[in-house]
Amino acid sequence: MHAMVLNKLGAALEWTELPDPEPGPGEIRVRVVACGVCRTDLHIVDGELPDPKVPIVPGHEIVGRIDKLGSGVDGLTVGERVGVPWLGRTCDCCSYCKQNQENLCDHPLFNGYTRNGGFATTTIADARFAFPLGESGDDATLAPLLCAGLIGWRSLRIAGKGKNLGVYGFGAAAHIIAQVAKWQGRSVFAFTRPADQATQAFARRFGSTWVGGSDEMPPEPLDAAIIFAPVGALVPLALKAVKKGGRVVCAGIHMSDIPSFPYSLLWEERQLVSVANLTRKDGIDFLRQAPDIGIIVETTQYPLIKANQALEDLRAGHFEGAAVLVP
Ligand SMILES: [Zn+2]
Ligand SMILES: [Zn+2]
Numbered sequence: 258m259h260a261m262v263l264n265k266l267g268a269a270l271e272w273t274e275l276p277d278p279e280p281g282p283g284e285i286r287v288r289v290v291a292c293g294v295c296r297t298d299l300h301i302v303d304g305e306l307p308d309p310k311v312p313i314v315p316g317h318e319i320v321g322r323i324d325k326l327g328s329g330v331d332g333l334t335v336g337e338r339v340g341v342p343w344l345g346r347t348c349d350c351c352s353y354c355k356q357n358q359e360n361l362c363d364h365p366l367f368n369g370y371t372r373n374g375g376f377a378t379t380t381i382a383d384a385r386f387a388f389p390l391g392e393s394g395d396d397a398t399l400a401p402l403l404c405a406g407l408i409g410w411r412s413l414r415i416a417g418k419g420k421n422l423g424v425y426g427f428g429a430a431a432h433i434i435a436q437v438a439k440w441q442g443r444s445v446f447a448f449t450r451p452a453d454q455a456t457q458a459f460a461r462r463f464g465s466t467w468v469g470g471s472d473e474m475p476p477e478p479l480d481a482a483i484i485f486a487p488v489g490a491l492v493p494l495a496l497k498a499v500k501k502g503g504r505v506v507c508a509g510i511h512m513s514d515i516p517s518f519p520y521s522l523l524w525e526e527r528q529l530v531s532v533a534n535l536t537r538k539d540g541i542d543f544l545r546q547a548p549d550i551g552i553i554v555e556t557t558q559y560p561l562i563k564a565n566q567a568l569e570d571l572r573a574g575h576f577e578g579a580a581v582l583v584p
Contacts, residue, residue: 259584260314260377261564266304269565270315270376278381280327285384287341292375293318293400294559294567294580295429296487297343300511301370302568310371315564316582317343317368318403319375319382320396330384338396339387340544342403344535345372346383360411360534367534376564378584388540398554401429401579402547403540406554409434410543412483412508412532419480420444423498425471426486427460429579430508433552434483439464440550446475446498448491459555459577474498483508492529493518501525508532556581 319341447460451470478500555578
């Protein structure tokens, strides 16, 4: 097998030939057919997340076909197409796991961060944390659903049922979740970097009711806002844009510092919350709904060996939508 390996934080990934891994008990071996590139991969490469495993193969939006089952795997078959997301394994015994909050598990493993992920031709996954994908839908356009879609879905759920939804940062997650929100009958107010014409046009194309710069106020007060951009300075702006009792959801795993702001922005029962990881139920619920919603995913595809280019293009904002690696 081949993989793009991060050997040192902050360094480029290296194209590496490795022996084919063997699935252990409860694991599956997956031939990767597509793997999305997520902003979290950039945070991992840049060393912005605590305690990464290094060397590591990044990648946690994996679509592949099972080619070998470890012992004790039930309900999956060789040849079946599966999705492997960020949540790689949980302990099943901590207080969070026992209360259906496995996204907050005390002893989790995350694919592409603390266990090897999908920037590779082959990967090993815990069978309990892989989602059967069926045969409908194209491999490369399914991949971004596994993190951008899933984290967006969880964020949307936590944002509540309000009609007017603000979205700060219109990349992979936002363009998926704007379609879900519209399907649910909501209005999406998209905020981009001020004067970012290309992203504003993209946000309009994906069903936004209103599009503007993050320094602007929306034409109507928002019921809730989701911040996808890793920019702490957006927090006070989003709090200002939501109405009394409104909620601001921070969807990213890493954000620059939040500047201090007057208490009046939080007053009147506005809420500021974050979303961490996913539960398997999030994945099952979202992937079951996705075909009905008819989500269109805008992808820019790169050969696996060009993973560094994909990461740099994501950092520089050189494409709209989601980057996907294909072997
Ligand atoms: Zn991700
Ligand atoms: Zn746990």
